[in-house]
Amino acid sequence: MRVINEHDMERMFEYIKKTQETEFRSPSQREMQRKLRMTPPRCLRYTRLLAERGKISIENDGRIFLPHKLRVDANTPIPFGSAQLACGEASYLDERFEGMVSLPEIFTGSGEFVMIRAKGRSMERLCVRSGDYLVIRKQHTADSGDIVIAVRTDEWNGEQTDGTLKKYVLSDNGYVLRPYFDDDDEHDDIPFTEGYSITGKLVTLVRKY
Numbered sequence: 001m002r003v004i005n006e007h008d009m010e011r012m013f014e015y016i017k018k019t020q021e022t023e024f025r026s027p028s029q030r031e032m033q034r035k036l037r038m039t040p041p042r043c044l045r046y047t048r049l050l051a052e053r054g055k056i057s058i059e060n061d062g063r064i065f066l067p068h069k070l071r072v073d074a075n076t077p078i079p080f081g082s083a084q085l086a087c088g089e090a091s092y093l094d095e096r097f098e099g100m101v102s103l104p105e106i107f108t109g110s111g112e113f114v115m116i117r118a119k120g121r122s123m124e125r126l127c128v129r130s131g132d133y134l135v136i137r138k139q140h141t142a143d144s145g146d147i148v149i150a151v152r153t154d155e156w157n158g159e160q161t162d163g164t165l166k167k168y169v170l171s172d173n174g175y176v177l178r179p180y181f182d183d184d185d186e187h188d189d190i191p192f193t194e195g196y197s198i199t200g201k202l203v204t205l206v207r208k209y
Contacts (some may be wrong), residue, residue, distance in 0.1 A: 009046050011036055013055055016064060021109030026056075026064040075102040078135060080115040085134060085149065085165050103135065107204050111137040114200070116149075122179035122187070123147070123165055132207050134165065136200035144170035147202040150177050153195050165202065166190065 015035060019027045027035070033043045047064065050056045057065045080101045101115060118132045126147065128134070142148045145167070152162040166177035169189070176189035177196065190196070 004046075004049065008036065008038070009050060012038075012043075012046050013050055016050075016056060017066060017110070020066055026066070029062070076105050076108045076113060077102055078108075078113045078115045080133075084119040085116045085163055103204070103206075108135060109137070109203060111139070113137055113203070115206075118165065118205075122181055123167075125180035126167065128165065128202070128205065129207070132205045134202055135204045135206070137203050138200050140198055142168045142198050142201055144168060144175070148177075148198050149200040149202075150190075150192070150196040151199045153197065163199070164190075168192070168198070 012032060015032060016026055019025065019031075029040065029043055029047070032038065032047075033040055036043070038046070047056070047058065051058045055066075059065065077100050080099055114136050116134050116136060118128055118134050119130055121130060128147070136149055147165065148168045149163055150166055150168070152164075164177065166179060169176050169178045171189065173191070175192040177192055178189050179187045181187055
């Protein structure tokens with residue numbers, strides 16, 4: 001009897017879901033084989049198993065769909081308040097929230113979210129400006145190229161305190177947190193190994209003019 005790797009199946013499901021949320025389509029078998037580093041027979045088998053479990057559906061032509069597609073008329077409630085997130089040096093991450101706002105699900109995708117206000121200039125070249133309202137999906141993993149909240153853990157008491165918004169990048173020396181100032185100066189990457197962990201990913205932002 002062939003062993004089922006539940007972790008790989010969950011990775012496949014998350015990749016299908018992420019592709020639909022960000023590109024409004026589902027990935028092909030070839031894309032999943034390349035991204036998840038699976039052989040064609042294994043990829044097809046796990047796809048069918050996900051369908052049998054009701055997590056996805058497969059059309060006659062092989063196209064994959066999630067049971068619940070993103071709806072334009074569905075709203076996502078998001079905690080909102082005076083919290084600010086540093087887009088520069090990591091600083092205390094204030095997570096006090098005062099109320100709720102709603103955004104259409106088609107802009108956020110599915111998941112659990114918070115809205116935090118950006119503070120600082122280190123992400124201006126990626127169009128994140130100080131004062132923008134950032135919609136963050138709570139998650140603890142990310143792919144290279146994602147813009148993430150990275151929180152530093154206090155080495156004395158083990159509590160997560162300082163947070164920053166940076167691009168999570170796989171460099172020649174491992175994963176780093178990379179700033180994108182809107183200037184011609186060179187700015188150092190932050191090694192991700194220096195006590196940081198990911199607590200969320202930027203999915204969209206709201207800007208007041």
